[in-house]
Amino acid sequence: xxxxxxxxxxxxxxxxxxxxxxxxxxxxxxxxxxxxxxxxxxxxxxxxxxxxxxxxxxxxxxxxxxxxxxxxxxxxxxxxxxxxxxxxxxxxxxxxxxxxxxxxxxxxxxxxxxxxxxxxxxxxxxxxxxxxxxxxxxxxxxxxxxxxxxxxxxxxxxxxxxxxxxxxxxxxxxxxxxxxxxxxxxxxxxxxxxxxxxxxxxxxxxxxxxxxxxxxxxxxxxxxxxxxxxxxxxxxxxxxxxxxxxxxxxxxxxxxxxxxxxxxxxxxxxxxxxxxxxxxxxxxxxxxxxxxxxxxxxxxxxxxxxxxxxxxxxxxxxxxxxxxxxxxxxxxxxxxxxxxxxxxxxx
Amino acid sequence: xxxxxxxxxxxxxxxxxxxxxxxxxxxxxxxxxxxxxxxxxxxxxxxxxxxxxxxxxxxxxxxxxxxxxxxxxxxxxxxxxxxxxxxxxxxxxxxxxxxxxxxxxxxxxxxxxxxxxxxxxxxxxxxxxxxxxxxxxxxxxxxxxxxxxxxxxxxxxxxxxxxxxxxxxxxxxxxxxxxxxxxxxxxxxxxxxxxxxxxxxxxxxxxxxxxxxxxxxxxxxxxxxxxxxxxxxxxxxxxxxxxxxxxxxxxxxxxxxxxxxxxxxxxxxxxxxxxxxxxxxxxxxxxxxxxxxxxxxxxxxxxxxxxxxxxxxxxxxxxxxxxxxxxxxxxxxxxxxxxxxxxxxxxxxxxxxxxxxxxxxxxxxxxxxxxxxxxxxxxxxxxxxxxxxxxx
Numbered sequence: 121x122x123x124x125x126x127x128x129x130x131x132x133x134x135x136x137x138x139x140x141x142x143x144x145x146x147x148x149x150x151x152x153x154x155x156x157x158x159x160x161x162x163x164x165x166x167x168x169x170x171x172x173x174x175x176x177x178x179x180x181x182x183x184x185x186x187x188x189x190x191x192x193x194x195x196x197x198x199x200x201x202x203x204x205x206x207x208x209x210x211x212x213x214x215x216x217x218x219x220x221x222x223x224x225x226x227x228x229x230x231x232x233x234x235x236x237x238x239x240x241x242x243x244x245x246x247x248x249x250x251x252x253x254x255x256x257x258x259x260x261x262x263x264x265x266x267x268x269x270x271x272x273x274x275x276x277x278x279x280x281x282x283x284x285x286x287x288x289x290x291x292x293x294x295x296x297x298x299x300x301x302x303x304x305x306x307x308x309x310x311x312x313x314x315x316x317x318x319x320x321x322x323x324x325x326x327x328x329x330x331x332x333x334x335x336x337x338x339x340x341x342x343x344x345x346x347x348x349x350x351x352x353x354x355x356x357x358x359x360x361x362x363x364x365x366x367x368x369x370x371x372x373x374x375x376x377x378x379x380x381x382x383x384x385x386x387x388x389x390x391x392x393x394x395x396x397x398x399x400x401x402x403x404x405x406x407x408x409x410x411x412x413x414x415x416x417x418x419x420x421x422x423x424x425x426x427x428x429x430x431x432x433x434x435x436x437x438x439x440x441x442x443x444x445x446x447x448x449x450x451x452x453x454x455x456x457x458x459x460x461x462x463x464x465x466x467x
Numbered sequence: 468x469x470x471x472x473x474x475x476x477x478x479x480x481x482x483x484x485x486x487x488x489x490x491x492x493x494x495x496x497x498x499x500x501x502x503x504x505x506x507x508x509x510x511x512x513x514x515x516x517x518x519x520x521x522x523x524x525x526x527x528x529x530x531x532x533x534x535x536x537x538x539x540x541x542x543x544x545x546x547x548x549x550x551x552x553x554x555x556x557x558x559x560x561x562x563x564x565x566x567x568x569x570x571x572x573x574x575x576x577x578x579x580x581x582x583x584x585x586x587x588x589x590x591x592x593x594x595x596x597x598x599x600x601x602x603x604x605x606x607x608x609x610x611x612x613x614x615x616x617x618x619x620x621x622x623x624x625x626x627x628x629x630x631x632x633x634x635x636x637x638x639x640x641x642x643x644x645x646x647x648x649x650x651x652x653x654x655x656x657x658x659x660x661x662x663x664x665x666x667x668x669x670x671x672x673x674x675x676x677x678x679x680x681x682x683x684x685x686x687x688x689x690x691x692x693x694x695x696x697x698x699x700x701x702x703x704x705x706x707x708x709x710x711x712x713x714x715x716x717x718x719x720x721x722x723x724x725x726x727x728x729x730x731x732x733x734x735x736x737x738x739x740x741x742x743x744x745x746x747x748x749x750x751x752x753x754x755x756x757x758x759x760x761x762x763x764x765x766x767x768x769x770x771x772x773x774x775x776x777x778x779x780x781x782x783x784x785x786x787x788x789x790x791x792x793x794x795x796x797x798x799x800x801x802x803x804x805x806x807x808x809x810x811x812x813x814x815x816x817x818x819x820x821x822x823x824x825x826x827x828x829x830x831x832x833x834x835x836x837x838x839x840x841x842x843x844x845x846x847x848x849x850x851x852x853x854x855x856x857x858x859x
Contacts, residue, residue: 240746258746261529281529282746300743301771301800302530303778318533320778324800343800369843371805393804 167423168226168465169430170211171439172199173456179213179224180439180455182430184423184464187441187451193229195222201243202461205268206250211463214241214255221255226465236273238264243327243461245286245295247310254295254310256283263297263308277313279306287328287337294352296337298325305339305348307355317355321348327419329378331402340375340389347375347389349405359405361389361398368394377419381426381444388429388442390417397431399447411449413440421462432459489536491527491783493773494558495520495766496551496578497569497593499544503675505712511760516569516592517542518755519763520770522747525754527774534778540770545570552581559585564785567769569593569762572603579605588785590769592762596646597849600813604856607785609772609792610815611765615650617848618732621820621832622702622725623654624846628834631699635664635692635722637714639705647704651726658837663696670709688717695720702726729824732832735764736823741831744802768801768816775799804831810845813856817844 169182172195179199181191196215203212204226211224214237221235221244237244238257245254246268253266261281265274280302287296288310295308298321305328307317322344330337330352338361339348347361363373374392380402381387387400393416399409414433422429422444429442432455439459441451495517504510512518520540527538541563543554551574558566564587568575572594579589589608591599597614599605613621626634634655638648655662668691692701692714701718703726705711711727723729737758740748747767751759759767776788779796791797793814798806803819810817822830837846845851 258743259749280533281526282743301526302533303775303800304530304533306533315533323775323798323806343806344798345806371842371844374805 169421169423169439170202170204170213170224170463170465171430171432171455171459172202172213172461173458174198174200174434174460175457177215178456179211180459181229182439182453182455184428184430187453189453189455191229192456193224193231195224195231196220200460201241202463203244203246204463204465206246206248208466212244212253213461214244216240216242216258221253233271235266235268235271236264237266238262238273238276242284243286245288247288247292248290252310254286254288254297256286256297258282258284258300261299263295265313275313277308277315279308279315280304280318285325285327285339287330287339289330289337289352290332290334296328296330296339296350296352298328298339300324300326300342303341305337305350307352319348319350319355319357321350321357322346322360326376327378329380331380331384332382333384335384336402338378338380338387338389340378342374342376342392345370345373345375347378347387347400361400361405361407363389363391363394363398363407363410365391365394365396365410376417377431379420379422379429381422386444388420390420390431392416392418393435395433397429397442409447411442411447413442413449414438414452418460419462421464423464424466430462430464432462434458434460489777489783491536491538491565491773491777492563493520493524493538493540493770494555494563494566495540495542495569496554496558496566497542497544498549498571498574499546502708504708505675505710509712511762512755512757514755515760516762516766518751518757519759519765519767520567522751522754522763523767523770523774526750527770527777530774530778534781536777536783538770538774538777551575551578554578555582555587556585559587564588565773565788566590567592567766568608569766572596572599575599575608576603576605579608583607586785588789590772592765592769597650600815601849601855604813604858606814606858607789608814609769609789609809610813611769611772613734613818613820614815614848615647616653617815617818618820619647619650619654620657620847622730622732622822623651623658623660624832624834624837625730625822625830626700626702626725627658627660628836631723632660633663633696633698633700634660635666635695635698635701636662637666637668637692637701637703637705637710639707639709639711640667640669641707641709643706644704644709647706647727651702651704663698666691668705668710670707675708684713685717688713689719692717693719698722700725701729703728730829731823731825732820733761733823734818734820735759735761736821736828738823738826739802739821739828741828742802742804747802764801768799768807771801772799772816805844808842808844810851812851812854813858815848817842817847819844820847 166185171180179193197217201214221237223233240259255264262276280299282300285298305319322341324343349359377390387402389398396410415435420431555578703711705727776791
């Protein structure tokens with residue numbers, strides 16, 4: 121999935137030039153940064169955000185205290201899905217065009233290993249213990265299961281055409297995989313590795329997210345432009361969230377990334393080329409507000425204290441910072457080209 | 468006795484479960500006569516079109532395994548005097564009432580009229596004629612192929628956005644070339660381009676490939692395009708493959724070429740890789756060892772529409788499918804960056820149009836800034852207020 125063609129505007133050219141300058145001064149910063157690391161270690165309160173830049177084949181490292189890019193890590197081709205391991209020691213990034221998942225050491229920012237992810241990995245998820253990784257392989261209609269510690273594949277599950285979204289229930293028993301051309305959420309029993317139910321949703325489902333209490337799983341449909349709220353016990357769509365933004369055509373509203381607060385009260389849905397995040401009352405499933413972010417917003421992640429929500433804006437090459445309590449966009453940070461995924465460290 | 472009864476109940480349940488595996492058999496009517504092209508690399512494969520349908524059958528069956536639906540395709544190639552209406556009747560008699568048709572306009576109408584009393588629903592994947600969606604529209608024909616006016620509008624929007632407003636139009640001498648020429652003239656007027664010269668390229672016959680090669684062409688084309696008033700772009704309408712591919716780099720004035728050569732508007736191209744299209748392109752390449760053409764994509768889309776309506780409605784009845792496809796709940800994901808829907812007034816599929824230079828996608832129309840009160844996709848082609856179609 122790539123972004124739309126958008127002519128280079130003066131703003132994006134400025135951003136591009138800024139990034140070039142940044143690139144030249146980076147080497148110096150890195151050396152300086154290493155020195156500081158060696159002397160005082162990491163700051164206690166700062167979290168670190170990692171953003172995969174699909175076009176520039178890099179991961180931007182953002183300090184969430186200062187909200188500045190502190191490093192840019194070169195990775196494989198077409199980085200998209202990105203997550204931290206449960207022990208917080210590594211960042212995993214799916215580099216689809218290299219058919220692997222790379223493991224980045226969070227201390228050294230070096231790539232230390234690769235995982236046998238199967239072809240064209242895009243999104244993946246881990247179990248609570250951090251031992252098992254579930255990967256969607258878009259090109260051959262499978263979900264690959266990997267032992268993260270031994271770095272070996274454990275098996276695979278056949279699903280619909282072009283699997284993408286991967287959501288694991290909080291108890292780890294059910295994996296929801298969405299397939300983009302089959303238009304289904306497949307419920308997979310993680311123990312038997314068999315599909316136990318298939319739920320039809322709107323066109324091109326891209327992301328699945330469980331509430332922390334396991335009571336609901338939300339599935340976004342990009343082309344359908346909706347979010348299906350599914351009862352994971354009955355395997356039924358109990359509510360379909362739709363979006364209506366004055367002045368925007370239906371075609372421009374394309375639901376992608378989803379984040380739900382830990383208390384299960386508020387949901388955030390990225391609306392792609394509508395350039396907005398929808399804020400949803402997760403109890404009533406009503407849209408409360410639309411927040412204007414950058415162009416073609418893909419995915420998002422909370423800081424662990426849930427004070428901030430960071431979104432990746434694919435076409436404007438930046439990350440928006442949302443103040444969660446006040447529901448306001450407070451800052452924009454330039455990152456690499458076509459930012460896609462984001463993960464934030466827990467300490 | 469109870470055991471026997473139980474066993475009987477089980478057997479019945481098992482049998483009815485098997486029986487309920489819905490079979491959806493789709494006919495594929497096509498002309499198998501070869502069509503010559505000027506460029507050797509554009510010569511169409513023998514399975515051009517139907518390959519896309521076969522891939523979509525596989526995709527539908529991957530979905531169908533979860534829904535107990537099984538899709539299959541029946542290829543009906545018509546050569547020479549092969550009769551499309553007779554083939555339609557033969558299909559209908561065998562219970563096949565969903566037909567993908569890659570036929571010229573006249574034959575498609577004959578087939579549609581033969582199929583109408585037999586409740587056959589057609590998916591037109593080949594004919595771009597506007598009349599099939601206008602004065603000659605039929606209530607049992609869904610059009611996947613874009614019309615000439617949609618293609619011309621997609622090109623015109625880009626040329627106007629580029630400020631190439633002065634066109635030198637060259638139209639071939641065959642009927643379909645003239646229709647495309649008319650569509651381009653309409654688009655020029657609609658989007659504010661000016662045709663500064665309008666010329667016909669007469670087809671005087673002759674082979675498309677010769678041992679003497681390009682020597683004469685190199686001399687003829689500059690002369691043919693000499694003496695035109697100042698223009699920005701040469702727009703060629705040559706569906707018959709007589710001259711357009713000879714134009715790039717040979718015009719008297721150094722000008723870009725668009726239309727039937729150079730920058731070509733099309734529903735699909737083997738180089739399109741945005742919006743997840745790589746996955747479809749890879750699947751196609753793996754199975755057929757060639758790139759996917761516009762005709763392949765149109766057939767893929769038709770069969771996916773059938774799959775989509777079968778999975779959403781749980782029905783295999785053409786009437787139920789048509790109602791679903793016309794309704795507000797239908798949206799097809801087809802790697803074009805937005806949902807595809809049907810124009811309910813003439814059953815034409817709304818779709819973005821790619822502009823390809825043969826190696827890369829240069830742009831995708833509708834262009835930014837061309838607005839519409841219902842859907843920006845309706846800035847391409849003949850819109851509802853202008854339509855002459857009255858569906859019965």
